[in-house]
Every structure is written in C-alpha cells, then in structure tokens.
Amino acid sequence: MSRRKRTRTIRSAAQSLTITENAMAETNIKYGLIAEFDTTADTLHAAAMVRDAGYRRWDVFTPFPVHGMDEAMGLPRSKVGWFTFFAGLTGFTLGMLMIWWMNAYDYPIVVGGKPLFSPIFSFPVAYECTILLGAFGSLFGMLFLNRLPKLYNPLFRSVRFARVTHDKFFIVVEATDPRFSDIDTRKLLERAGSKHIEEVRD
Amino acid sequence: MAEQLVRSVPVIPHTPAELERQPLILNQRPFGWLSDHIAGVAEGKTPRWWWIAFVPSFVIMVVCLSCVTYLISTGVGVWGLMIPVGWAWDITNFVFWIGIGHAGTLISAILFLLRQRWRTSINRAAEAMTIFAVICAGLFPLIHIGRVWLGWWLLPLPNANSIWPQFRSPLLWDVFAVSTYFTVSLLFWYMGLIPDLATMRDRATTKIRQFLYGLFALGWTGSNRHWSNYEKAYLLLAGLSTPLVLSVHSIVSFDFAVSQVPGWHTTIFPPYFVAGAIFSGFGMVLSLMIPLRSWAHLEEIVTIRHIELMCKVVMATGSIVGYAYAMEFFIAWYSGNPYELYAFKNRAFGPYAWAYWIMVGCNVISPQIFWWKWARTNPWFVFIISIFVNIGMWFERFVIIVTSLHRDYMPSNWGYFKPTWVDIWTFIGTFGLFMTLFLLFARFLPVIAISEVKGVTPQADPHHPLGGAKPHHH
Missing domain, CATH: 3.30.70 (Alpha-Beta Plaits)
Structure with a gap:
C-alpha cells in the first residue's frame, strides 16, 4: 500500500469517514x-x-515508548502497581477462603486422614488465583488509568497524526491549558x- | 617528556570486526520500513504459501474434531487404554502440548525481565504459539474423563450433589494452573498487541478492517502518558507470568510426583519438567519461525543471531534434561528401592526400550550438535534438529507415563499398551488445529511486535546519533 493512500485514511473506528482539510476547518x-x-x-x-x-x-x-520521556515530561511514577497488588491480594485471600469453605466447612470430606484444611495443600490453587487476579488487575488497571477504551479522539481528525503509529x-x-495561547505556544513549539x-x- | 605526554592519552582501539555484536535488525532499517514490512504480512493478497500450508492443516483439524466426536459419542474404549495403563496417549499429548507453550512465556516474560532485547523479534509469534498449544493441551484432559458433559464438575461450581471439588488432589491444582496459564497468556498477548492493532488500524484500507482493528486497538494513540502506565503494566505482567510458568509445569509434574507409582514418585520432577518444557517449546518456536521468516521475508528482523541464541537455549535445556535422566537412574539405584530400580531398568531395557532410546537420541544427543557454530547458524539444519527435539519430547512423556504404568505391582496385570487409530489420528489432528490457528494468526495479526522492534533499533535511542542526538560541545 502506498504511503499517500495510507495517510489519506482516517484512523477512528467509530467514525470511518474520510475528512478533507476543508471539512476540518468547518468544525469550530x-x-x-x-x-x-x-x-x-x-x-x-x-x-x-x-x-x-x-x-x-x-x-x-x-x-513506541521512548526511553527517558517520562522524566522529560515530568510524569510521576505509574500507579498500575497498586491495582496489581490489591487484585493479587484479593485473589490469594479468596482462593484460601474458597478452599476452606468448600472442603472444611460446607461439605467436609475426609481423604486419606489428611486435615480438612491446611495452607499447604491449598497453596497451589490460592497461588494461581493470586496470579490470575493480579494479571487482570494489571491490564484493567492500566486501561482504567489511561481512560481506555476511547474510540473517538479529536486527534484522529488530523491526517498527519495517523503516522504516529508508523x-x-x-x-x-x-x-x-491555562497557559495556552495561539501565538506563544506556537512559537515555543517552533523554537523546540x-x-x-x-x-x-x- | 614529550614521549610521556603522548603515552598519557588513552588509546581507544577500534573494535575488530569479529568482536562487533550483530545488530538486532539488519541494514539499519527505518521505523516506517519495519511497520510496512511486518504489517504487510497480514495485508494485501493472501500469498500462495499460506494456502499451501492452510488447506492441509484445516483438513487435519477436521480429522481431529471427527475423532473427538467419535470418542465422545462412543466412549473412551475406542482408545487403546486398558488398566493398568489408565493414562496413555491422552495425557502424553496433554503434557507435550502444555510444555510447548512454556517457551512462549519464557520468551515474553523471563527474557523481558532479564533485559534480553533480542526477544522482541520472536515474542509475538511465541506467545501466539503458547495460546494455541494450551488450547490443544486442554482438549485432552477434557476428553479423557469419559463423560465429557460432566467436565464442569472440575470447577468450583454448585451442583445437584452439593459436593465441591476435592482440593487435596493435584489433578485439581492442575485445572487451576492450566486455566490460569491460558487466561494470563491471553491477557499478556492481547496487551502486547494493542499498539500494533493501532498501527493496523491506521494502515487499514477497507472499512471492515478499520472497524475491527480500531475496535480492538481501544483507541490507542501512542500517548506517552499511556505508554508510562502501559510499560509498568507490561513489567508487572512479566513479573506475574514468570512464577506462573514455573508453577504450571511444576503442578503438571505433581500429577505424577504426588502419586506413589514407581518412576513417578520423585522430587526431581518439577525442575526436570520445567527444563523439558522450555526445551520442547524452543524446539517448536524454531520449527515455526524458520519457515515463517523465510516465506514471509522476515530474515532482516528474525536474524541468524536470533536463531543462534535460541539454539543455545535448546542446547542448555537439552543438557539439563539429559542430566535429569541420568540422575533419575542414579537415585533409582541409590535409594535401594527395588520397585523404583525395576521401573527404570524396565524403561531402558524392557519392552518399551525402543521409545526410551528414541527419547535419549533426540533429546540428549541431537542438541549437542549446537556446540558447533555452523550448526547453529544454518537455519534449515536447525529446523531438522528442532523436529528431533519435538519428537524426543513427545517420547519423553510417553516413556514416563506408559512404561511406569504397564507393569504395576501385580504381574498378572502386566501388558503392552498399543494405540488405536483413534489415538493416533486425534494426536495428529491436534497439529492441524494448532497450525490452523497459527496460520490464521499469521494472516490477520502482526507476527512480530512492531512497536517493540522499533524500540530496540539504534534510531529509537535519543542518545544515539541515529536517534538524532547531537554531539556534545563542552
């Protein structure tokens, strides 16, 4: 596919329309x-x-993520880790509680004279539950912090912006932005x- | 005096050509070339090689589904299983496929934590391989239970008997391990795909492609505020997948090790199974990537250096597996347990000796050829060895399962297990299922992580001259 053909296509899935530069000026x-x-x-x-x-x-x-850009922008540390941590903790607790409730409380079954509940034999399943919920916490925590999915974005109206993924x-x-001004901001970006x-x- | 001044200036020798590290992407390709070249595999007219591979795969998949239908409608008697060999090809195939998946997670998670930047050229395809291999693996325990329609009793769901699953059984641990493994692998894979789906969306020329890629890209823009959270989440998923992948095959090995069958009841099983899984998985990655890089013209991205590094992993894990075989024998003798020693003598010199020596030949001897550089850098030669690795690892699981069971404590039970045609075609059929899924992936999704590959090029580094860095003036 030619590059010109590609840049002509507009990126949004929500509005798959081809908008010319003139149409862009009409929105206000x-x-x-x-x-x-x-x-x-x-x-x-x-x-x-x-x-x-x-x-x-x-x-x-x-x-792609550029090394050092977070510092250049002055971004704080990402908070995704908290989502992972609490989701993982929930997974471990729920896993242990589930096994105790099912095999020792709700319907106790004696198997080979083993204790009805022990954290030893419960560990593998509770461990898998920790990882399962921790993984969901990481992905959905990331999506929540990024406010995604967001299928419409005004930037998708810029034809040149389609090359940001290229x-x-x-x-x-x-x-x-309170400091935004047509002239000064443009000058700053030019100087940059x-x-x-x-x-x-x- | 003048001589001393000259000597105090440090002389920086030019690196000799043979010590120069091979670049990860050959020919200093620009960012645009990388997206055009990788995304191009999933765009345009379907190439002939794809159809040549897809049609037989699809037919074999249909054979697999027919065999499964026949099994479910008739009963497990259509297989060659007979007490005492209650597990045979079904569980062999399960462990074989689940082991294959492990290389995908090793590449995507463990090599990421170890900062092995070469992983970016192969992680996407390897992760896809993991997911499809786990699908093939999951099929076997489900159909071997006999009454498939009661398979949901394995899950902690309320049923009419008011009875819950028995959590002291390693078989139940396995249900949790494998289903968690599948889910987390899928999440990790999908998360890695999001930026590349945005690339596919921005290149799409038809409305249906724009809509579907756009929908699954979730509106990704490449915002650095997003990348910041994304990279943290990626690191955390890698950190979670690493203990996960080690636990999955450990738990699979508990299916055997926690029992009291001679030949199974050994503490070496968890590390030995994990090493074998990584070994077989890298074998399968090589079997898939060598034809793919050649047919889809990806030689500049999946380079000879990548193949060579994978060969070294195969050689290292193959040697660990060989050590484990030797140690099992030693302990069988050293333990003084006559049943354990008999199980091992019977493996190597009994009626299944042919399977044992195929296993040793393929797993222990064949990868030793990779001590020679010419063997590691010759792709089609590596391909042949990788097929040997796949065969050897299937036989390893067959040897462990069938030879340990076919002569149990009561000699009147002893017999010789033979598979039926249903056993054989169900197993061959899973390759059709696996290849069908893999080829669909290769046709519709980027087979290499585009944004990650861009990130390891020199021009991605803002402190490299190719990244636009200006020389410093002091």
Missing part, C-alpha cells in the same frame, strides 16, 4: 496545537522545553524544533 471547537518531529532526540528535547514552560494539559505521542513523533498542547505545526479542531 479548538482542541489544541499539534507539532510534528522526526527523531526521538528532537522530541525528547522539545518535551523538556514544554515541561519547563509550565504547561499542564499536554502530551507526547510516539510509535514513524513520526508529535507533541500536542491542548487549548484548555518542530517543522510542522497545525491546529486541531474538534
């Missing part, structure tokens, strides 16, 4: 400014500049080295 809510970069080093330096300028509602978009890097500053800046409307 300003979403923000989107600046394109070619290399990881350029993007990393630009991100540090946007961070130092004190913006809050902005983000960097890359085809080979380009973007910095987006949202218009709702972007060769292409456009406005995204929703």
Whole structure:
C-alpha cells in the first residue's frame, strides 16, 4: 500500500469517514496545537522545553515508548502497581477462603486422614488465583488509568497524526491549558524544533 | 617528556570486526520500513504459501474434531487404554502440548525481565504459539474423563450433589494452573498487541478492517502518558507470568510426583519438567519461525543471531534434561528401592526400550550438535534438529507415563499398551488445529511486535546519533 493512500485514511473506528482539510476547518471547537518531529532526540528535547514552560494539559505521542520521556515530561511514577497488588491480594485471600469453605466447612470430606484444611495443600490453587487476579488487575488497571477504551479522539481528525503509529513523533498542547495561547505556544513549539505545526479542531 | 605526554592519552582501539555484536535488525532499517514490512504480512493478497500450508492443516483439524466426536459419542474404549495403563496417549499429548507453550512465556516474560532485547523479534509469534498449544493441551484432559458433559464438575461450581471439588488432589491444582496459564497468556498477548492493532488500524484500507482493528486497538494513540502506565503494566505482567510458568509445569509434574507409582514418585520432577518444557517449546518456536521468516521475508528482523541464541537455549535445556535422566537412574539405584530400580531398568531395557532410546537420541544427543557454530547458524539444519527435539519430547512423556504404568505391582496385570487409530489420528489432528490457528494468526495479526522492534533499533535511542542526538560541545 502506498504511503499517500495510507495517510489519506482516517484512523477512528467509530467514525470511518474520510475528512478533507476543508471539512476540518468547518468544525469550530479548538482542541489544541499539534507539532510534528522526526527523531526521538528532537522530541525528547522539545518535551523538556514544554515541561519547563509550565504547561499542564499536554502530551507526547510516539510509535513506541521512548526511553527517558517520562522524566522529560515530568510524569510521576505509574500507579498500575497498586491495582496489581490489591487484585493479587484479593485473589490469594479468596482462593484460601474458597478452599476452606468448600472442603472444611460446607461439605467436609475426609481423604486419606489428611486435615480438612491446611495452607499447604491449598497453596497451589490460592497461588494461581493470586496470579490470575493480579494479571487482570494489571491490564484493567492500566486501561482504567489511561481512560481506555476511547474510540473517538479529536486527534484522529488530523491526517498527519495517523503516522504516529508508523514513524513520526508529535507533541500536542491542548487549548484548555491555562497557559495556552495561539501565538506563544506556537512559537515555543517552533523554537523546540518542530517543522510542522497545525491546529486541531474538534 | 614529550614521549610521556603522548603515552598519557588513552588509546581507544577500534573494535575488530569479529568482536562487533550483530545488530538486532539488519541494514539499519527505518521505523516506517519495519511497520510496512511486518504489517504487510497480514495485508494485501493472501500469498500462495499460506494456502499451501492452510488447506492441509484445516483438513487435519477436521480429522481431529471427527475423532473427538467419535470418542465422545462412543466412549473412551475406542482408545487403546486398558488398566493398568489408565493414562496413555491422552495425557502424553496433554503434557507435550502444555510444555510447548512454556517457551512462549519464557520468551515474553523471563527474557523481558532479564533485559534480553533480542526477544522482541520472536515474542509475538511465541506467545501466539503458547495460546494455541494450551488450547490443544486442554482438549485432552477434557476428553479423557469419559463423560465429557460432566467436565464442569472440575470447577468450583454448585451442583445437584452439593459436593465441591476435592482440593487435596493435584489433578485439581492442575485445572487451576492450566486455566490460569491460558487466561494470563491471553491477557499478556492481547496487551502486547494493542499498539500494533493501532498501527493496523491506521494502515487499514477497507472499512471492515478499520472497524475491527480500531475496535480492538481501544483507541490507542501512542500517548506517552499511556505508554508510562502501559510499560509498568507490561513489567508487572512479566513479573506475574514468570512464577506462573514455573508453577504450571511444576503442578503438571505433581500429577505424577504426588502419586506413589514407581518412576513417578520423585522430587526431581518439577525442575526436570520445567527444563523439558522450555526445551520442547524452543524446539517448536524454531520449527515455526524458520519457515515463517523465510516465506514471509522476515530474515532482516528474525536474524541468524536470533536463531543462534535460541539454539543455545535448546542446547542448555537439552543438557539439563539429559542430566535429569541420568540422575533419575542414579537415585533409582541409590535409594535401594527395588520397585523404583525395576521401573527404570524396565524403561531402558524392557519392552518399551525402543521409545526410551528414541527419547535419549533426540533429546540428549541431537542438541549437542549446537556446540558447533555452523550448526547453529544454518537455519534449515536447525529446523531438522528442532523436529528431533519435538519428537524426543513427545517420547519423553510417553516413556514416563506408559512404561511406569504397564507393569504395576501385580504381574498378572502386566501388558503392552498399543494405540488405536483413534489415538493416533486425534494426536495428529491436534497439529492441524494448532497450525490452523497459527496460520490464521499469521494472516490477520502482526507476527512480530512492531512497536517493540522499533524500540530496540539504534534510531529509537535519543542518545544515539541515529536517534538524532547531537554531539556534545563542552
């Protein structure tokens, strides 16, 4: 497939429409400014500049996680671990309680003179339950923190943005940021080295 | 004086060519080339090699399903099982397939924790292999119980007898281990796919592809705030899968080791089973990746270096398995237990000696060829050895199960197990099921983790000149 053909296709599954540049101008809510970069080093330096300028509602978009970008953006540590930990703890507790309740309380069965309940023979199953719920906690914790699934995104209206999953890097500053200004923000992104800046409307 | 000044300047020698490490992706391919090349396998017109592989696989899968239907409608008597050999090909096949899955998790989780960046070229296909192998594995315990419609009694669900599963049995631990393994492998695989599904969505040219890839990509944009949580979740899933994969085959080995059958009741089983599982799984990864890289033209991404590294894992785990065989024999003699010693003598020199020596030949001797570099770097030669590994590991489980059972404590029970045609075709049929699923995966999803492969190229590193880093001026 040719690259031109691909960039012409619009990314959203929710609205699989081909929108021309003219149609974009007709919508009227300003979403923000989107600046394109070619290399990881350029993007990393630009991100540090946007961070130092004190913006809050902005983000960097890359085809793969770039090493050092969290520090360049000034992001705090991810909180996914708490979801994993509490889900895993729940799994272990529920596993042990289930085995005790089923085999020692609700319907006790004597097998080979073994105790009705023991944490030793219960361990393998409770251990698997820990991992099972911990894995669900990690995936769904990540999706919850990222507010995904979100099938519609104003950025999908930008034709050039479709290359973010291919080979380009973007910095987006949202218009709702208190420091956002059409002129100053654009100047900052230009100074940061972007060769292409456009406005995204929703 | 001048001479001393010259000597104080450190001389940095140029790295000789033979010591230069091979790059993970050959020819410094750019990001766009990687997505075009990998996603291209799942796009456009279906290539001829795919149909040539798919049609026979599908037919063999139908044979498998027919055999299973015949078994369920008639009864387990259509198999060659006869007391005392109550477990034979069914459980052999179960352990064989579940073991194959283990390499996928080793590659995706353990090599990730060990920072082995070469895993990115093979982890996607290996994880898919895990999931499909566990599907094939899960089939056998389910159909060998005889009354398949009562299979749900294995789950902790209320039933009309008001009785619960018996949690002191290792067989029940296995139900939990295998179902957890399948679920967690699927979650891990799907999570890794999300960024690549977004790539597929952004490249899609038809509405149906846009809709389906878009739906499963969940609206992924590559936001760094998202990547931050994503990478943490990925690390945690790897951290959870590592003890999981070690526990699954340990628990499978408990099915045997917790019993009192001579030849099964040994403490070496958990580590020995895990090593064997990784060994057989890498054998299967090689059997799948060598044709795939050649037919789908992925030689620059799955390089000779990757194949060589996998061969080293095969050689290492094959040697561990060989050590375990020797140690089992030693302990059988050293324990002074006549039943245990008889079980092992009977394995090596009894009526199933042919199976034992196939096992030793394929698992212990054949991978030793990988001490030679030419053997590790010659893909089709490696392919042949990987087939030997698969055969050997199937025979290992056959030897453990059938030779230990066919001569029990009462000589009047002794017999010789022979499979029926239903045994044979059900097993061959699972290869059809496995290959059908794998080929569908290769046709519709990216067979290599695109975003992860991009991340290990030099141009992804912001401190590398190819990543755009400027030389420092002091």
